[in-house]
Amino acid sequence: MATSTSRSVFAAIDVGTNAARLELARFGxxxxxxxxxxxxxxxRPGEGVFTHGVMPRETADRLVGTLRRYAxxxxxxxxxxxxxxxxxxxxxGNRMEILQRVRTETGLDLEVISGQEEARLICQGVxxxxxxxxxxxxxxLGGGSTEVVLATGxxxxxxxxxxxxxVRLTELFxxxxxxxxxxxxxxxxxxxxxxxxxxxxxxxxSPRVALGSSGTIRAVVRFAAGGDSHxxxxxxxxxxxxxxxxxxxxxxxxxxxxxxxxxxxGAILLEQSARHLGLEGITAVKRGLRxxxxxxxxxSHRNAAPLPSPCPAFLETLAVG
Numbered sequence: 001m002a003t004s005t006s007r008s009v010f011a012a013i014d015v016g017t018n019a020a021r022l023e024l025a026r027f028g029x030x031x032x033x034x035x036x037x038x039x040x041x042x043x044r045p046g047e048g049v050f051t052h053g054v055m056p057r058e059t060a061d062r063l064v065g066t067l068r069r070y071a072x073x074x075x076x077x078x079x080x081x082x083x084x085x086x087x088x089x090x091x092x093g094n095r096m097e098i099l100q101r102v103r104t105e106t107g108l109d110l111e112v113i114s115g116q117e118e119a120r121l122i123c124q125g126v127x128x129x130x131x132x133x134x135x136x137x138x139x140x141l142g143g144g145s146t147e148v149v150l151a152t153g154x155x156x157x158x159x160x161x162x163x164x165x166x167v168r169l170t171e172l173f174x175x176x177x178x179x180x181x182x183x184x185x186x187x188x189x190x191x192x193x194x195x196x197x198x199x200x201x202x203x204x205x206s207p208r209v210a211l212g213s214s215g216t217i218r219a220v221v222r223f224a225a226g227g228d229s230h231x232x233x234x235x236x237x238x239x240x241x242x243x244x245x246x247x248x249x250x251x252x253x254x255x256x257x258x259x260x261x262x263x264x265x266g267a268i269l270l271e272q273s274a275r276h277l278g279l280e281g282i283t284a285v286k287r288g289l290r291x292x293x294x295x296x297x298x299x300s301h302r303n304a305a306p307l308p309s310p311c312p313a314f315l316e317t318l319a320v321g
Contacts, residue, residue, distance in 0.1 A: 011074045012293035013083035017046030017143025022070040023290045046088030055092040071106040087144025115161025119147035125291030137210040143167035162198035166266035175264040179244035191272040208280040213288035216266035221284040232281040236271040
């Protein structure tokens, strides 16, 4: 892949638990970074990983095939590339074998990043160009993990990562079908217990509204708020009750099928996270991890400097296994 700082096309590849994604961007006429191509493939890289500890062969085949196509697009545009994998690949016992396959068959160096580095990149993407003294809280709810960042301007002050996401929670409690009140209480209790070991409770002097960057957060907030991009804690709690009482077919009337399968777990995680952190509400945003990758790629191009190192040691971090 092209690495010269003379290149002006940048590629961010994100292998998550639910899907693999590619975003290509370049500098526009005004000097700002502009996305000109997006790809999303719902290949479920995390399928089977959280229950069996390894990525099945058929899932790895889907992933390699998708990344082969992404690599071809990157070569076509002579792009500078950073490709990262998150929770599912972190926990796949056969990840080294898969990474070697990806390198051999696609030419991509797929980097498995920590939960803290994932949180940092999400922060950079969501808060890019935010005024330097602005205090923000950013939350990302993925398939396998949940990240929270407290930041001033674009600088993370503290990052937390919990290995519990919508897919993992769905598999643990089988919330694809209708969720009875007793089971709902069990799931809420389990989530709160895990949150209490990972995230601080009601951070002092922190924002009362968090910015939510993931597709699951956007879907839950939109449903809870009747199409708006901001939902209060009360609206989130109501949405959990309504979604839990729906059949799978009813949920698919509101969400695409794969999202519908994990939406109850995602809604519970979002509700309980907001409650635990003392938030009044969540505002969904469209920026996230890939925006952080692109911002740093383009910044290194402008500065003709190497890519920044992973999460600085001086930051307060916490990961819970």
